[in-house]
Amino acid sequence: MGYRFGRDDVAYLGSAAGSAALAEVDRLELTPATHLRDIEQVRRSHDAHAAALIETVRLRRKAAGKLPASAEWLFTDDALQQATPGLVARHRAVRLAGRAVHDVTCSIGAELAELAEVCPAVIGSDLDDVRLAMAAHNLGVAPLSATGSGTADEVSRVRGRNIVLAKADALTPTSRDTVIIADPARRADGRRTYDPAKLQPPLPDLLAAYAGRDIAVKSAPGLDFDRLGWNGEIEVVSLDGAVREACLWSPGLTEPGVTRRATVLDSRGAATTLTDTAPDDIPERAPGEWIVDPDGAIVRAGLVRHYAAAHGLWQLDPHIAYLTGDTVPPGMRGFRIEDRFELREKTLRQELSRRDCGSLEILIRGVDIDPDALRKKLKQRGTQPYTLVITRIGRNATVFLCTAHAAR
Template sequence: MEISELTALLTHEGLDLLDELGSIGSSAEATRAVSRLRAAGHSPDLVSAVVGQAHLRARAQAKFGEFAARMLFTRAGLEQATRLNVASLHAARMRQAGITEVADLGCGIGGDSLAFAGAGLKVTAMDADEVTAGIAAYNLAPFGEDVDVRRGFAEDAVDAGPATHPGTRAVWLDPARRTAGHSETRRLAASDWSPGLGWCLDVARTHPTGIKLGPGMDRDLIPHDVEAQWVSVDGSVVELVLWSGPLAREGVRRAALVVSGGRSHELTAAADAEDVPVRALGAFLHEPDGAVIRARLIGDAGRMLEAGMLDGRIAYLTGDSAVTSPFVQSFRVRETMPAHAKTINAALRAHDIGRLEIKKRGMDIDPATFRKRLSLRGSQEAVLILTRTPEGRIAILADRV
């Protein structure tokens, strides 16, 4: 979005037109809307802005629910925004730590600030981009004087030296990890983030701080004195947050927060967990959540399930106990066989399988390509797991628990 489009949108005419248009879910709908609005005499900038926002509002419902219907977005801002349910958990942590004010530096479209303000915190939200700051101001306007939105750089908003009010005022940092822009962007190396990771960590040493980062960040860059929390939503790992000061829980340095179906569960530890021993495949196979894997807490999950590792280099657990947990997906084993299409097809026919979910780990196989080699004509469903054990490659036919 260009500043001319935002200016055209932030008028009574623009906002009324956007509300009338509703959400647009497909490119075909967008094309028809553009033709209709241009024929009605609306300016190109206004039509582009309104139709673009209507399309983004439809996409934003997955992250912001009903709030998306009154928010504005950029494409890049929506992609990089924290999901509202996750941001609300971060806000609750701040309240529990006694925080009353937070500086959201690199606020983007204001998704995190929305949750912070909703939790009763006073918020200073800042972004260096003019359009993005303008959109954040619109999205946060309902909170009135409790939220102050500014345009500027994080480095100018907080001193990396000693904090003035270390117990009540926190800093939330979301350094730009992609190239500038409102639509197509690309990932940057850690050395090119803005603000830089080193500066962010300096702030974290002297202020209660949360630093939102990509979940695949090099673990060697994580200081030993912060809490590292990996977060997954509905099976997808979405972020890593480094917490410092009173926001870091005593005795916790590794955490896996699993959010699914509107509920959240967390596995925490003082350090990376020691792996459980390797054992032969049992009656059940467990696939740890990605956040558990990233946090290196597979061993703790295994001990909860009375399970061992299927292979020391593969993140699968196995055991004979009929138990599961929110930190894994569990499967009841039907049959094992060599990982050859001919053998697998025979098993699929024997079990009358016509609907098959294929999972793989530790094998250089494309599930979509492999599926084309299988005969699926039955009336039942199952899960096929292609993996490796110390004895070699195997296929496991199983059912979800």
């Protein structure tokens, strides 16, 4: 759970003395091997503040890859875990450029930092006093004691800049003429939940509170959207190959006809997007020269056929997300098919041994097999790298023996 910060901790950490102490603690290794020694040293120097200092330095180091511009920020462990990666938040902010925005679950301000770069007025509100105080530190603004009912423009003029923070319940509308952003907590009873009604605040209640408003709601990619009956767009976003989130966009914030979107981002700044308005007609053919494993955002958004049509590919099986073709789309993983077998352990062991197989990557989709357990059973000790793509074609489990994947 991490250290439980209080308002006094935030006040100290944000002071000149706290900043100097953090710089001192940051010079320590803070590794498991030095843990006891480092704690004792910090306690001797900073007594009651030791735990807050150590936790803050630890969280800043953890945040470096996720929120690169947050070197001087304050966090709680839970807030950092749920914070949107900077590049993902920036992508969303660009879609809202020029609009006044109210983040009703602003937490420590990660989303607000990106919105403030492109939006004329940004409001952040939360019920957690500590997180609001941290957001104020992180963004360089002072939180209001309570929200008013004025427009975002009126609040902005009061603060003299384009960010304002306030304590408010996400289920109680406290702004007008703003786009609403929300990121409900995805844990219930200590466990991650994919039930919209068990989010905090519950997603059905949140949507009802802002009925008729432009709203964007961040959620887990595995959320049961069919149960929700959402009539806007669902965008699934990946970053550097890992699916990060889904975002529900109300109809007023998306393009006509778009109900599904996949956005693929990478740390170098590249971004590609695909929607369900694209063609999805693809042929039914035997496997080509390559197998292509689409990015997870494309798979989760249900746009595998659309991606295939855009790149001259087709599916190995109509119900499986692996694609095949005679070329590999730029920047994607490709696996050159060398051979094909039925799923029989003895046959696989013999073929891999004959080919001097050493390192073995195993990809599985549509078949209930533990790749690590299978790899141990195959016991390959050769020198050549191979990839096994194990999937279902029709009713049969099929194994494709492939050379090591290529990125083109």
